[in-house]
Amino acid sequence: MMDSIQQAAETLSKSRHSAAITGAGISAESGIPPFRGPGGVWERYDPEEYATIDALITTPEKAWIFLKELGEVVAKSQPNDGHTALAEMEEIGKLSSIITQNIDGLHQMAGSKKVIEFHGNYKSMICTSCQKSIESHKVSLEVIPPRCECEGILKPDVVLFGEPIPPETIRDAFQEASLCETLLVIGTSAVVMPASQIPLLAKQNGATIIEINKERTILTSSITDIFLEGSSSTILPQIINLLKQ
Ligand code: NAD
Ligand code: ZN
Numbered sequence: 001m002m003d004s005i006q007q008a009a010e011t012l013s014k015s016r017h018s019a020a021i022t023g024a025g026i027s028a029e030s031g032i033p034p035f036r037g038p039g040g041v042w043e044r045y046d047p048e049e050y051a052t053i054d055a056l057i058t059t060p061e062k063a064w065i066f067l068k069e070l071g072e073v074v075a076k077s078q079p080n081d082g083h084t085a086l087a088e089m090e091e092i093g094k095l096s097s098i099i100t101q102n103i104d105g106l107h108q109m110a111g112s113k114k115v116i117e118f119h120g121n122y123k124s125m126i127c128t129s130c131q132k133s134i135e136s137h138k139v140s141l142e143v144i145p146p147r148c149e150c151e152g153i154l155k156p157d158v159v160l161f162g163e164p165i166p167p168e169t170i171r172d173a174f175q176e177a178s179l180c181e182t183l184l185v186i187g188t189s190a191v192v193m194p195a196s197q198i199p200l201l202a203k204q205n206g207a208t209i210i211e212i213n214k215e216r217t218i219l220t221s222s223i224t225d226i227f228l229e230g231s232s233s234t235i236l237p238q239i240i241n242l243l244k245q
Contacts, residue, residue, distance in 0.1 A: 005235065007220055008210045008226050009242035010228050015182040015208070020086060021099045021198050025213060027106055029233045030077045036189065045069070057127060057128070059152045064144035067156060071136060074104045082186070085236035090114065094111040094243055096180065099173045101195050103158040116173050118165060118195050120158040127152040132159035147159040161174020165194065185211045186232050190219050199223060212236070 012018055024034035035042045049055065050066035060174050087110040089095035097114040103122050107115045126133050129152025134201040139146045139154060146154045159165055173195075177183065190196045203209055203223040211217070211224040212232050220227050228235050 003103065003243070004226055004228055005238050006242065008228060009239050011182075011208050011210065012089075012239065013030065013225065013243055015094075015180075017180050018095050018182040018184070019097050019099065019176045019180040019202075020095060020184035020186055021101070021177075021188060021195070022086075022107070022186045023101045025230045026082050027077065027080075027104050029080045029082070029104055029231065030104070030106055032073055032077050032102075032104055034187075039136075045236075048161050053163045054153055056153070056160060058143035059146025063160075064141075064146070068141045068144055071122055071141065075137070077104055077106060078234045079106040079110035081237045083107055083112070083231035085240040087111035088240050092243065095184075097176050099176060099195075099198060101192065103156075104202075116169060116176065117160075118169060118173055120156075122156045122158055124157050125154040126157060128155050129164055130155070133157075168171065168195065171197060176199060177207075180207050181237075183207045183209050185209060185219060185224070187213060189213075189217050190222045191242075 028034055033042065037048050045066040050063055055063040083106050084100060086095060090112055097116060098112055099116045099118055100107055101118050103119050105121050105123055122136055124133050124135050125139055127148035128150060130150045132148055136156060148154055159180060177198045178201055180202055185197060185199050190199060199209055199219055200223065208225045209223050210226045211219055212228045212235050214231060
């Protein structure tokens with residue numbers, strides 16, 4: 001294991017352009033459980049049933065049961081050592097950008113500057129009637145669904161199931177994927193489209209794929225070059241320590 005961490009650090013250190021794609025796994029130890037696997041909210045509410053744009057429009061009081069719990073969990077969370085290590089990697093010039101599927105804002109809170117939020121974020125909400133934007137912390141969730149002054153239903157700026165990813169976000173993420181010489185794939189099961197195409201695109205363009213996950217994924221035996229099995233909050237700090245030496 002130590003050898004492959006060393007190998008990963010050497011690869012990153014030689015690489016002229018490196019990027020990372022992160023998923024729910026990197027935030028698991030910040031108290032935000034992934035949708036799949038054990039823990040909290042998502043065992044009681046299937047996000048693919050509650051967190052869809054159709055549910056928000058047709059049964060907002062139901063969709064908001066899930067969205068409220070998500071918002072409360074995110075509001076309480078703090079970055080962990082994995083987020084911090086990635087921010088340091090950017091600071092020393094060894095990471096160009098992070099493409100994240102997470103909506104928790106923890107990369108930015110840890111200090112990362114170039115973050116492409118593939119699935120949006122929970123920082124703000126938009127009125128589904130008049131399109132007015134409002135910061136999430138200003139919205140009371142005592143009564144759900146929360147409403148705008150115009151009585152329209154509010155929606156957090158996250159990409160719900162059934163909603164498209166904004167084209168400029170796809171463009172930026174795909175550009176990073178095709179440019180990078182090394183791609184870190186961290187805490188993602190790589191099954192949610194179209195984010196799951198990013199590792200493939202990077203590989204097709206010649207990138208070395210370094211995967212960090214607690215478990216093997218669909219990528220591990222197909223396109224991964226270096227697999228680091230374990231928690232991102234313990235592995236990433238070891239990599240940054242080697243890079244700083
Ligand atoms: P995912 O693809 O993000 O899967 C989570 C992956 O993380 C799994 O492969 C798991 O083995 C791995 N993992 C768990 N703990 C880990 C750790 N400590 N270190 C390293 N790897 C770890 O799938 P999902 O969770 O079902 O999410 C689906 C979608 O919803 C994605 O877009 C996801 O990012 C988003 N989501 C976001 C948040 C958040 O913002 N924090 C939370 C839940 C889901
Ligand atoms: Zn409104």
